[in-house]
Structure formats: C-alpha cells, structure tokens
Amino acid sequence: MKTATDPGLAKGPGPAAVSPRPGTRPRRVPLLRVLPLAPAVVLLLLFLAGPIAYCAYIAFTDLQLTGQAEDSFVGFENFTTAFGDDAFLNAVRHTLVFTVISALIGQNTLGLALAALMQRASKSVRTLVGGIVITAWVLPEVVAGFLLYAFFRREGTLNAVLDWLHLPTQNWLFTLPILAVSFANVWRGTAFSMLVYSAALNEIPKEITEAAEVDGAGGRRRLWHITLPMIRRSIGTNLMLITLQTLSVFGLIWVMTRGGPGGRSQTLPLFMYEEAFQKSMIGYGTAVALLLLVVGSLFSVVYLRLLRTEV
Numbered sequence: 113m114k115t116a117t118d119p120g121l122a123k124g125p126g127p128a129a130v131s132p133r134p135g136t137r138p139r140r141v142p143l144l145r146v147l148p149l150a151p152a153v154v155l156l157l158l159f160l161a162g163p164i165a166y167c168a169y170i171a172f173t174d175l176q177l178t179g180q181a182e183d184s185f186v187g188f189e190n191f192t193t194a195f196g197d198d199a200f201l202n203a204v205r206h207t208l209v210f211t212v213i214s215a216l217i218g219q220n221t222l223g224l225a226l227a228a229l230m231q232r233a234s235k236s237v238r239t240l241v242g243g244i245v246i247t248a249w250v251l252p253e254v255v256a257g258f259l260l261y262a263f264f265r266r267e268g269t270l271n272a273v274l275d276w277l278h279l280p281t282q283n284w285l286f287t288l289p290i291l292a293v294s295f296a297n298v299w300r301g302t303a304f305s306m307l308v309y310s311a312a313l314n315e316i317p318k319e320i321t322e323a324a325e326v327d328g329a330g331g332r333r334r335l336w337h338i339t340l341p342m343i344r345r346s347i348g349t350n351l352m353l354i355t356l357q358t359l360s361v362f363g364l365i366w367v368m369t370r371g372g373p374g375g376r377s378q379t380l381p382l383f384m385y386e387e388a389f390q391k392s393m394i395g396y397g398t399a400v401a402l403l404l405l406v407v408g409s410l411f412s413v414v415y416l417r418l419l420r421t422e423v
Contacts, residue, residue: 141193171399177392190399200400202375203383207407209293218298220351223305223419228339230306231313234314242306246348249303259287260296285369289377293365297358302321304357305350312346313339345419352415359408380404 171304172191175183194200226245230238243353248256271281286293316339324334340347362381365371369388371378378386381402388397 120197124301129153160296167398168402170395171402172417175196175395175398177389177394178417183395186395190396191223191403192402193396194403199375199378200383201378203378206290206375206377207404209290210226210297210361210365211355211358213291214294214297216351217292217307217353217359219301219354221346222302223350224309224347226302226306227313228335230310245303248300253300253302253361253363254367256296256300257364257368257416260292260364261368264292264296281356293377293415296368297361298399300364301354301357305354308346308350309343313341316342348415348419355411355415356408359411360405381408 113418162368172181172185172187173183174186174189200249226241230241251259265271266283266285268283270284274281311386320338320342321334324338329337360378360381362385364376365379365382366385369377371382381404384397384400387400
C-alpha cells in the first residue's frame with residue numbers, strides 16, 4: 113500500500129494528463145458561427161475590395177472619358193509620366209507643405225495647447241472654447257471653405273482688421289495661397305486633436321503631476337518629462353489620423369483657390385481631379401490616386417512603428 117510520501121502520489125498530474133489524446137483532431141469553428149459574417153464579407157468584397165482592384169487595373173491603362181473607343185494596357189507608363197511631369201512634382205511639394213504645416217504643426221500643436229489650457233480653465237471657459245472649436249469642425253467642408261475665402265480675400269475680414277490697425281494689407285489668396293489654405297485646414301480640424309488630447313490628459317494620474325510639483329519641476333519640465341511621454345501613444349494615433357485626413361483634403365482648397373493661382377496651392381487630390389475629370393485622362397488620374405495612397409501608407413507605417421516602440 114502506497115503512503116502519502118510515495119513519489120507516485122506526491123507528483124501531481126503532468127503535461128501528459130492534460131494533453132489531447134493521440135489521433136484526436138483540433139476543434140473546428142462551427143459553421144453557424146462563421147455564417148453571420150458572410151454578408152459583411154460579401155459587402156466588403158463588393159463595395160471596397162472590388163472598386164480598389166478595378167482602380168488599380170485602370171491605373172495601368174490609357175482609359176479616357178471621351179474620344180476613345182476602347183482602352184489598352186500601358187503598364188507603368190502613367191507612373192513614369194507622372195514622375196516626369198513638373199505639374200505632378202509641384203503638387204507633391206505642395207501636398208507635403210500643406211500636410212506638415214496644417215496637420216503635423218498646426219492641428220497637432222494647437223490641439224495639444226488647447227487641451228492643456230482647458231484642463232486648468234473654469235467650466236464656463238471650457239464650454240465656450242470647446243463649443244467654438246467644435247463648431248468649426250462640424251461645419252461642412254464647402255461651408256468652411258466659403259467662410260475662410262471671405263476671411264482671406266482682398267476685401268475680406270483679415271484685411272479689414274489689418275487696415276483698422278494701420279498695417280499693410282494684401283491679397284492673401286494670391287500672394288500666400290498655400291499658407292492661407294493651410295491655416296483654413298488648421299481652423300477647421302483642430303477640434304479633433306483637442307478632443308483626443310483632452311481624453312489623454314484626463315487619464316494622467318494627478319498624483320504624478322502633484323509629486324512633480326512638490327519636487328520643484330516647472331511647467332515646461334512637467335510637460336517634457338511627464339505629460340508628453342505618458343500620452344505618447346495618443347500623439348502617434350492623432351498624428352496618423354490627421355495626416356491621412358489632410359492628405360485627402362479637396363473641397364476646402366477647391367472652394368478657396370481651386371489650386372491656383374498658377375498651381376501654387378494645388379495638392380495631389382486637386383491634381384488628380386483635374387487630370388481625371390477635366391482633362392478626361394482617367395487612367396493617368398487613377399495612377400496619381402494610387403501614388404497618393406502609397407504616400408498615405410508610408411506615413412501610416414512610420415506612425416505604427418513609433419506606436420510599437422516602448423516608452
């Protein structure tokens with residue numbers, strides 16, 4: 113008879129006791145669990161993957177809206193034409209300038225500043241400022257474009273204020289068009305960054321900031337060594353979202369300048385629209401759209417790598 117000190121009884125059940133028996137198959141997901149997802153998958157393939165695949169095919173053809181009996185496959189000719197087109201390279205430069213000024217610097221910085229200031233403001237001030245900023249965000253893009261056009265035009269509000277202050281005035285939409293549309297995009301899109309950073313700042317434990325104040329850390333040191341590292345993931349997420357949104361801005365610039373004067377505010381979405389629908393070169397315009405998609409993908413890859421990095 114075995115006692116409690118017997119090694120055979122003292123040893124608990126090993127891995128062999130819980131491992132599946134030889135010859136058994138792993139459990140399969142029942143068909144009834146997958147079946148409800150089938151309509152969603154069909155809709156995604158039909159209305160998302162299908163159009164994207166068709167556009168990718170068109171980018172390698174010489175399809176035109178008018179004056180053509182049938183299209184033909186031209187390979188990478190549209191892409192080589194784009195990189196040799198001065199107008200395309202000009203649109204790329206303006207797209208990068210517009211994105212950096214209005215998204216990476218403007219919306220991101222101003223949104224963080226507003227969120228930080230509203231943390232210390234009274235409830236009435238937070239309600240007033242938040243309402244004004246969010247109102248600019250929820251306005252339709254065309255309406256916002258007309259408002260900013262009226263603000264920057266030669267007889268607009270900005271020049272009226274400058275004239276009242278006895279400062280020189282100018283036609284901002286003619287002299288500095290890319291800066292004017294960049295400011296307009298900052299005015300319209302800052303609310304999103306403000307909301308993201310407000311939520312992130314509310315998640316920072318007050319004990320940490322209070323301990324830093326007791327240790328003598330000033331506001332600038334607390335911002336650099338405590339606040340920014342703790343909301344790093346929110347910063348990366350916000351930068352990725354506003355960058356992708358800014359790359360696709362069309363209506364705001366179209367209403368204010370239509371890419372002019374002389375292409376000095378023309379970005380890739382406007383260049384793509386002009387080539388595809390005004391010049392009827394659908395194949396070439398679609399190739400430009402794919403290049404814009406590649407630019408957005410590169411930004412997304414950079415931000416995702418930053419998000420995976422540990423603090």
